[in-house]
Amino acid sequence: MLSRLSKTFASLRSSHQDTASVIEGRASLGQRSRSRVKMTMIVFGAVYCVIGARLVIYGFSDLPSRDGLTRPIGTSRPDIIDRNGALLATDLRVASLYAEPRRIPDVDEVVEKLSTVLPELHHEDTYRKLKGKAGFVWLKRQLTPRQQHDILALGLPGIGFRPEIKRFYPGGSQMAHVLGLTNIDNQGLSGMEKWIDQQGLVDLRMSGLGVKGAFEPVQLSLDARVQHIVHDELTKAMELYKATAAGGVILNAKTGEVLAMASMPDYDPNNPFNALEKDRLNRMSAGTSEMGSTIKTFTTAMAMELGGANLSTMFDASRPIVVGRQRVHDAHGKGRPLTLTEVFRYSSNIGSAKEALMVGIEGHKGFLERAGLLTRMQTELPEVARPMQPRVWTQPTSITASFGHGFATTPLQTAAGIAGILNHGQLLSPTFLKRTEEEAKAVARPIVSEKTSQAMRYLYRLNGVEGSGRLANIEGYRVGGKTGTAEKVINGRYAKNHNFNVFAAALPMEDPQFVVLVIVDDPRPEKPGMGITAYSNAAPLAGNIIKRAGSFLGVQPRFSDDAMLAVSSAQAH
Structure with missing residues (x-):
């Protein structure tokens, strides 16, 4: 009996120990499970904290999101300002319309509703884009704020907006040919915009440094007030004279700065939907033309500088000169020998030819090269044409070049050469x-001596008072000038009654500060019976510009007697 009880207690004791072991094992397992749960909660909490922190950072900064949809497309550019700080070009943030075709349940509805706001969208192309399997497609770049508002009001699924940078020009077309323009990605295509890119802006952007606010404004020599006047007067002249084109430039004769330059049509x-049309080119620097009798400025200066002539030197202009099969004659010939002064004042082709013969072929060509008329002009503007000239200069070449025919150069470098003289x-x-x-x-670079320059200032003032520049002689501003009327070459031949007219003016002539061409x-x-020479249109056009712009240029009017003519004439001899 006792033996059985002992076995029973032993069995119960063993069973209790086993139960205790199981309970202890289960407790340990539960502890490990709770630790794993805590660890998992900590990990998930940390992840959500990181996500939340990133969202806060993105909410308070301009950093791009991972998919890039909040980052403006295109690259920032420096502002462009005029010499007085007026804004000429700047960046604007605009919205562009895109679609995610996979999220659009009804393509027909989207196309139909978008066409009510954007009628220019091509229906078939838009439908094909939205029916595709692409995750992202552009529909319309650079919307107006009104268009964005109206599209938002449609509430279309799968349609969104992405910010972009668009270049904006407050002056519109007034400085188009100088400032140039940018493409859809804000990269410079022409004008000073292209020049800015060529100065290292592209490299800065590629290195990640070209962000908004990283650039100082680019300050130009232009004066927005004077530019407005030039553009406005050219617009009026185009209409008044029913001209094919017109252009103008104002140079600071002391520094070479371009204060205003415009070319019409612009x-x-x-x-810029019509910017690439051939008649929209910048005729002042990117187009070459025969500059007519304005070239006599260089011929006359050359005769004094290289040929030893002075204002009283005589040139026989009594008979025409035969050049090959052509006869060089004067439009308003006097039929007698002329002094150098008279050759310039009466714009004698025969006298100018005799001046060129005095110097010789090589001397003539070399002087025009020294004056910068036969080589490509060096300036910041990318659109610069190369002058055209005969491959071989002969005596007929020199004779016709003396009065502005037979070679073509740009108006801008002609103005620069006149300023130099x-x-x-x-x-x-x-x-x-x-x-x-x-x-x-x-x-x-020296081009002529002070003595020659002084004589040329006298001739310009004389022609402005008594000669073909009278219509540009604005009272008080002491204007001098020279007209140039060149027959246009059409189908390889000079065409009568189709002129390319030029007028070059300078002021004040006692010490020229500005050249206007x-x-x-x-x-x-202009009216029936009136002429079509430079005297009738180019000269009064220059006069109108000078009259309005003179005060902005800082030229002080002087209404006393013009003693310069008598004094300069005596000194120049």
Whole structure:
């Protein structure tokens, strides 16, 4: 009996120990499970904290999101300002419309509703894009704020907006040919916009440094007030004379700075749909033409500088000169020998030819090269044409070149050359950036002596008072000038009654500060019976510009007697 009880207690004791072991094992397992749960909660909590922190950072900064949809497309550019700080070009943030075709349940509805806001969208192309399997497609780049508002009001699924950078030009078309324009991705295509890219902006953007606010404004030499006047007067001249084209430039004769330059017809860089049409080119720097009798400025200066002539030197202009099968004659010939002064005042082709013969072929060509008329002009503007000239210069070439035929150059470099002759003989390459007189002196090249320059200033003033420049002689501003009327070459031949007219003016003539050069291409008579020469249209156009712009240029009017003519005439001899 006792033996059985002992076995029973032993069995119960063993069973209790086993139960205790099981309970202890289960407790340990539960502890490990709770630890794993806590660890999992900690990990998930940390992940959500990181996500939340990132969302807060993105909410308070301009950092791009992972998919890039909040980052503006395109690259930032520096603002462009005029010499007085007026804004000429800047970046704007705009919205562009995109679609995610996979999220669009009814393509027909989307296309139909979008066409009510954007009627220019091509129906079939848009439908094909939205029916595709792409995850992202562009529908319309750079919307107006009104278009974005109206599309948002449609509430279309799968349609979104992405910010972009768009270049904006407050002046519209007024400075189109100087400022140029950018493409849809805000990269410079022409004008000073292209020049800015060429100065290292592209490299900065590729290195990640070209972000908004990273650039100082680019300051140009232009004066927005003067530019407006030039553009406005050219617009009026186009209509008044029914001209094919017109253009104008104002240069600071002391520094070579371009204060204003425009060419018509132009385009609006904010909406450049017609910018590539051939008649929209910049005729002032990217187009070459025969500059007519304005070239006699260089011929006359050359005769004095290289040929030893003075204002009283006589040239026989009594008979025409035969050049090959052509006869060189004067439009308003006097039929007698002329002094150098009279050759310039009466714009004698025969006298100019005799001046060229005095110097010789090589001397003539070399002087025009020294004046910068036969080589490609050096300036910041990318659109610069290369002058055209005969491969071989002969005596007939020199004779016709003496009065502005037989070679073609750009109006801008013609203006720069004239400035070099009148500004005491220092040739300056034109610049569209601000340049001081000290900086200009460091890069100037001598073209004529002070004596020759003084004589040419006298001739310009004389012609402005008594000759073909009378219609540009604005009282008080002491304007001098020279007309140029060249028959246009059409189908390889000079065409009568189709002129390319030029007028070059300078002021004030006692010490020229500014050169104004304008062109009028193929004008018609202002009124029946009126002429179509430069005297009738280009000269009064320049006069209108000078009258309005003179005060902005800082020229002080002087209404006392013009003693310069008598004094300069005596000294120049």
